[in-house]
Amino acid sequence: MPLCYSQLTLSDRRRLHQLVERKVPVGEIARQLGRHRSTIYRELKRNTFHDAEFPEYSGYYSGIANDISKERRRRLRKLSRHPQLRELVIEQLKALWSPEQIAGRLLADGVSAVRVCTETIYRFIYGKEDCALELF
Structure with a gap:
């Protein structure tokens, strides 16, 4: 195996x-x-x-x-299905926010109707499709 x-x-x-x-x-x-x-x-x-x-x-x-x-x-790709949420996450990552801060702030402010967890953001950052954005 x-x-x-x-x-x-x-x-x-x-x-x-x-x-x-x-x-x-x-x-x-x-x-x-x-x-x-x-x-x-x-x-x-x-x-x-x-x-x-x-x-x-x-x-x-x-x-x-x-x-x-x-x-x-x-x-399963939540950030691919919701382009506005994706752009918001990218914007905050470029502003050097951590995935924990982004997920917490989205939940606390109620900015988006869709919730996103830190693991989803990490998968987005290190995923094959989005690796070209160099957000890591």
């Missing part, structure tokens, strides 16, 4: 789909993919397709699982 965590790729999900279709035990799937078995359980739980109208079509499908995963990751 790799020492550093990495997201499952589409090819990993395709292999997982093949193994699930063949009813291979989760422990063996994890070994073949080089992942921990809890990762496989979590992937199957989070990204299995469920259809109420046609239950026979429910199951784990690699393409759908990849789309569900991408959508979940997209939803």
Whole structure:
């Protein structure tokens, strides 16, 4: 198993789909993919397709699982979804405010209807997409 965590790729999900279709035990799937078995359980739980109208079509499908995963990751980026909040945070970071000060001041002043925690700001600062802003 790799020492550093990495997201499952589409090819990993395709292999997982093949193994699930063949009813291979989760422990063996994890070994073949080089992942921990809890990762496989979590992937199957989070990204299995469920259809109420046609239950026979429910199951784990690699393409759908990849789309569900991408959508979940997209939803989590609060500062990307709220451009005014993002600009306010960038402005305060450039004024050398700490993430703790920014989160506390936004909450105390009620400037924004959306709350943001310090961890969200740190992820924004050190994230791959926003690293080019050099806010760190």
